[in-house]
Amino acid sequence: MKLHPMIAALRRHKAGVVLIALQIALTLAIVCNAVFIIGQRVQRVNRPTGLDEQNLYLVTQQWVGAPTGDDADSIQKMDAMQREDLAALRAMPDVASVTPTNSLPLLNQSSNGAMSLAADAKLLDGNARTTYYFGDENFVRTLGLHLVAGRDFNAGDVTNKGFRNTSEPAVVIVTKALADKLFPKGDAVGKIVYLDGSGTPTTIIGVVERLQVPSTGSWAGTFAWNATIEPVRLNGNFSSYAVRAKPGRLLAAMKTTTPLLYKVNPLRVLDDDSVKSFADIRSDAYRADVGMAALMGVICLILLGVTAAGIVGLTSFWVGQRHRQIGVRRALGARKVDILHYFQMENLLIAGIGAVVGVALAIGLNLLLMQHYEMDRMPVLYVLAGVVVVLLLGQGAVFSPARRASNVPPVVATRAA
Amino acid sequence: MFAYYLDLALRSLKRSPGLTLLMVLAIGFGVAASMTTWSVFRAVSGDPIPWKSSRLFVPQLDIWGPDSRKKGGYTDISDAFDYTDAVALMRDHRGKLQSAMYQVSPSVVPADAAKHPINVTGHAVFSEFFPMVEAPFKYGSGWSAQDDTNRSHVVVLSDKLNQKLFGDINSVGKSVNIEGKDYRVAGVLDRWNPQPRYYDVVNTGGFVGDGAEDVFLPFNTAIDVGMPNDGNTNCNEIPKGSGFVGLQQSSCVWISYMVELDSSADVDSYKNYLDGYMRQQQQAGRFNWPPKYELRDLPAWLNSQHVVPDDTKVSLLVALGLLIVCLVNTAGLLLAKFLRRSGEIGVRRALGAPRGAVYAQFLTEAGMVGAAGGVLGLLLTGAGVACVGWVLPKDIAALAKLDVSLLAMTLLVAVIATVLAGLYPTWRASRVQPAWQLKSN
Numbered sequence: 001m002k003l004h005p006m007i008a009a010l011r012r013h014k015a016g017v018v019l020i021a022l023q024i025a026l027t028l029a030i031v032c033n034a035v036f037i038i039g040q041r042v043q044r045v046n047r048p049t050g051l052d053e054q055n056l057y058l059v060t061q062q063w064v065g066a067p068t069g070d071d072a073d074s075i076q077k078m079d080a081m082q083r084e085d086l087a088a089l090r091a092m093p094d095v096a097s098v099t100p101t102n103s104l105p106l107l108n109q110s111s112n113g114a115m116s117l118a119a120d121a122k123l124l125d126g127n128a129r130t131t132y133y134f135g136d137e138n139f140v141r142t143l144g145l146h147l148v149a150g151r152d153f154n155a156g157d158v159t160n161k162g163f164r165n166t167s168e169p170a171v172v173i174v175t176k177a178l179a180d181k182l183f184p185k186g187d188a189v190g191k192i193v194y195l196d197g198s199g200t201p202t203t204i205i206g207v208v209e210r211l212q213v214p215s216t217g218s219w220a221g222t223f224a225w226n227a228t229i230e231p232v233r234l235n236g237n238f239s240s241y242a243v244r245a246k247p248g249r250l251l252a253a254m255k256t257t258t259p260l261l262y263k264v265n266p267l268r269v270l271d272d273d274s275v276k277s278f279a280d281i282r283s284d285a286y287r288a289d290v291g292m293a294a295l296m297g298v299i300c301l302i303l304l305g306v307t308a309a310g311i312v313g314l315t316s317f318w319v320g321q322r323h324r325q326i327g328v329r330r331a332l333g334a335r336k337v338d339i340l341h342y343f344q345m346e347n348l349l350i351a352g353i354g355a356v357v358g359v360a361l362a363i364g365l366n367l368l369l370m371q372h373y374e375m376d377r378m379p380v381l382y383v384l385a386g387v388v389v390v391l392l393l394g395q396g397a398v399f400s401p402a403r404r405a406s407n408v409p410p411v412v413a414t415r416a417a
Numbered sequence: 418m419f420a421y422y423l424d425l426a427l428r429s430l431k432r433s434p435g436l437t438l439l440m441v442l443a444i445g446f447g448v449a450a451s452m453t454t455w456s457v458f459r460a461v462s463g464d465p466i467p468w469k470s471s472r473l474f475v476p477q478l479d480i481w482g483p484d485s486r487k488k489g490g491y492t493d494i495s496d497a498f499d500y501t502d503a504v505a506l507m508r509d510h511r512g513k514l515q516s517a518m519y520q521v522s523p524s525v526v527p528a529d530a531a532k533h534p535i536n537v538t539g540h541a542v543f544s545e546f547f548p549m550v551e552a553p554f555k556y557g558s559g560w561s562a563q564d565d566t567n568r569s570h571v572v573v574l575s576d577k578l579n580q581k582l583f584g585d586i587n588s589v590g591k592s593v594n595i596e597g598k599d600y601r602v603a604g605v606l607d608r609w610n611p612q613p614r615y616y617d618v619v620n621t622g623g624f625v626g627d628g629a630e631d632v633f634l635p636f637n638t639a640i641d642v643g644m645p646n647d648g649n650t651n652c653n654e655i656p657k658g659s660g661f662v663g664l665q666q667s668s669c670v671w672i673s674y675m676v677e678l679d680s681s682a683d684v685d686s687y688k689n690y691l692d693g694y695m696r697q698q699q700q701a702g703r704f705n706w707p708p709k710y711e712l713r714d715l716p717a718w719l720n721s722q723h724v725v726p727d728d729t730k731v732s733l734l735v736a737l738g739l740l741i742v743c744l745v746n747t748a749g750l751l752l753a754k755f756l757r758r759s760g761e762i763g764v765r766r767a768l769g770a771p772r773g774a775v776y777a778q779f780l781t782e783a784g785m786v787g788a789a790g791g792v793l794g795l796l797l798t799g800a801g802v803a804c805v806g807w808v809l810p811k812d813i814a815a816l817a818k819l820d821v822s823l824l825a826m827t828l829l830v831a832v833i834a835t836v837l838a839g840l841y842p843t844w845r846a847s848r849v850q851p852a853w854q855l856k857s858n
Contacts, residue, residue, distance in 0.1 A: 015752055015841065015845065016749060016752060016753065019745055019746075019748055019749035019752065020749060022745050023742055023745045023746055023749065026738065026741060026742045026745065027742055029738075030735060030738045030739065030742070033735070034735055037731070062524055062536055064524045064526055064534040064596075064597065065526075065596075065597045070659055070660030070661070070662075070663075113655075122654065125488070162659065162660065164656075164659055164660045164661065164663060164664065165659050165660075166655045166656060166659060166663075196655050197654065197655060198655070222490075262533070266533070267534065268533075268534065269524045269533070269534050269535060269536040270533070271535070271536060287809075287810050287811075288726075288728060288809065288810045290808070291807070291808030291809045291810070292728050292731075292732070292808075294807075294808045295454075295732055295808055296732075296735065298450075299450055299735055299736060299739050302446045302447075302450060302739060303739055303742055305446075306442075306443045306446065306447070306739075306742060306743055306746050307742065307746065309439045309442070309443065309746070310439075310443070310745075310746035310749055310750065312439075313435075313436055313439050313749070313750045313753065314749050314750065314753050317753035317754075317757060318753075320757070321757070365738075369731060369734075372730075373727040373730060373731055374727055375731075
């Protein structure tokens with residue numbers, strides 16, 4: 001098929017052609033970027049925390065009238081209260097394991113610092129940034145982490161301290177990401193490190209495969225997998241416990257937790273959010289991401305629908321307008337399929353022009369978003385996929401009016417217009 | 418004449434219901450998507466205290482130095498205060514009204530022993546905080562400057578906490594047990610929940626979903642009783658002392674500060690003061706980098722703290738893109754529709770209708786499509802705003818509201834946008850050569 005007559009015909013409909021091409025270009029630009037945003041959010045939401053998230057819940061509570069001092073006596077009193085809670089939770093029939101903890105991945109409350117290979121370095125001169133988790137000998141087991149080197153904590157490793165006390169522990173377990181950053185040869189176990197610019201040596205005794213930091217914010221993105229676990233019960237007038245329920249007993253365990261803790265000590269604050277399953281923590285943490293992905297998805301669907309409908313409408317108009325010419329072509333020997341192909345080719349030509357402009361617009365929009373907002377560079381793959389989608393969309397939309405055109409009988413040519 | 422054009426438009430639209438429906442749907446969806454995202458954007462980018470925001474300022478002091486910015490990867494100087502500087506600025510008292518403040522989360526024990534203790538959120542502030550932010554009181558008032566100095570045990574409650582503790586009565590003078598100590602109620606606030614929570618953006622991130630703050634206590638009293646801060650604490654070195662007292666002696670930042678300055682002369686003199694303060698600190702040997710400070714007014718401060726989430730801006734941008742595509746689409750369809758009627762236009766022109774009449778006729782038709790799209794858009798915007806709670810974080814979704822101005826704007830945007838989209842097709846229609854049309858028919 002020759003393009004020349006087609007182009008000549010299109011030149012008589014400049015405005016319509018420009019409008020369809022422009023619409024396709026804008027659609028391509030927006031859909032590419034929207035799908036890219038969706039892809040990023042889905043990737044973010046689906047990254048594993050390193051925990052075995054099923055059957056896990058978190059209890060957060062605050063004591064009323066607990067000692068507020070930082071003196072040894074107050075600390076020991078608060079520690080006794082915490083151990084009392086832990087013992088009660090562990091005795092629950094539906095509970096498999098319990099650990100005190102300061103936070104969990106996706107909880108967005110974190111205590112962060114830096115790890116150095118040299119003693120007395122400044123905090124900002126550390127070799128790697130890290131978040132700190134504080135738990136006891138049941139931490140690794142309760143959270144379902146995978147120990148890949150060294151050993152787990154034992155009861156003898158666990159100490160306690162006031163939550164603002166800045167002394168450093170003798171031993172820690174670190175994530176593989178952090179271990180590899182500090183000791184690229186993979187021999188972190190047994191090595192000495194210094195936490196937060198301290199002069200006290202700390203020994204790495206174990207390495208876990210993966211454990212995400214509590215913060216999902218972009219500021220923590222540079223050290224999202226650098227976690228350090230300290231075998232320390234933190235003592236304050238508040239405490240949190242991560243609890244692993246026995247398989248299938250999550251709801252039952254969660255339900256009995258609040259009354260149980262009030263029974264242990266009624267002078268405390270437990271509210272609606274105090275007992276929270278990890279599934280809820282996850283959905284709260286990623287609510288904005290899921291929402292943004294959903295919104296972008298809806299906008300993409302509307303866009304593609306509107307554009308397809310626009311192509312159907314305008315092509316139908318052209319078919320009606322060229323009714324007689326189609327008849328003449330048919331009378332002169334063109335087959336039905338020739339007419340069909342004519343309109344399909346015409347659409348491909350317009351959509352192709354639109355796609356070329358759209359690729360430029362898509363990249364431009366991506367650059368604009370990168371410049372003003374937190375956005376990464378869009379891989380070319382998204383743009384190419386977008387081009388294929390709009391071309392297919394055009395072909396899909398043009399099919400019905402084109403077929404109607406191909407059904408115009410040759411006899412039309414003989415009738416007066 | 419307008420009625421005649423309306424009638425003509427209606428006939429024309431009825432003649433091709435498919436095409437008409439297409440245009441109405443496109444306009445409806447495009448406008449609804451834009452207005453829904455706009456309602457969210459409008460809610461989060463609004464000025465929380467428009468009559469005063471240009472007179473409220475947030476000072477920032479560079480107490481960590483350029484080195485910490487370079488290593489920490491920040492460009493702005495620290496956005497909160499350490500205890501030493503916050504207290505020094507309060508003591509010097511150079512603004513008209515000012516307050517250092519920090520977020521607290523104490524427990525309150527109800528007088529009724531059968532009730533469990535509850536956790537409340539609030540701020541430890543100075544007495545000038547209340548007139549500065551113009552917090553409305555239902556009963557009583559804030560405390561006095563004397564109470565600040567005397568470290569009195571007084572408290573201002575939210576309306577909600579007052580209801581919970583005392584029922585709906587004037588509780589001024591009554592006693593509340595906070596963290597095991599008794600506080601005298603100085604005042605009860607009327608409903609007051611500014612969004613964004615501009616006086617402490619650092620700790621709240623701007624928007625807070627779970628209602629108003631429950632308690633306000635005197636700053637000095639809270640420090641005195643050792644009520645710890647419940648917000649962010651940022652340190653560039655580990656505090657030497659331990660506990661809350663250790664934090665107060667450290668260079669860690671955890672306190673917010675706001676000052677009211679009523680004239681540009683006041684602003685200049687306050688800047689001079691901050692500059693002098695930093696110079697004096699440098700000369701005293703506290704640091705060795707050039708003295709540096711910032712004094713931003715509230716809108717600039719909210720902007721620098723990125724209070725409007727990026728997602729909201731990107732959503733609005735993408736939705737506006739959708740609206741543009743819908744308009745281009747409508748322009749194309751109107752063009753097809755109008756030019757199909759070249760014969761009719763030719764007859765009208767030949768019978769003496771001026772171009773202006775053709776313009777009026779076809780713009781009326783475009784406006785009608787826009788109005789129909791606007792009505793559909795209204796329904797969809799209503800549905801969209803109702804659904805934002807499903808896709809957005811609660812704290813932000815709660816702010817997006819459907820009101821008369823949003824509805825009016827939806828209709829207006831739909832009609833104006835469609836008429837704009839109809840301009841070119843109408844122009845083309847008015848250019849139709851009557852002679853040519855009459856001949857070919």
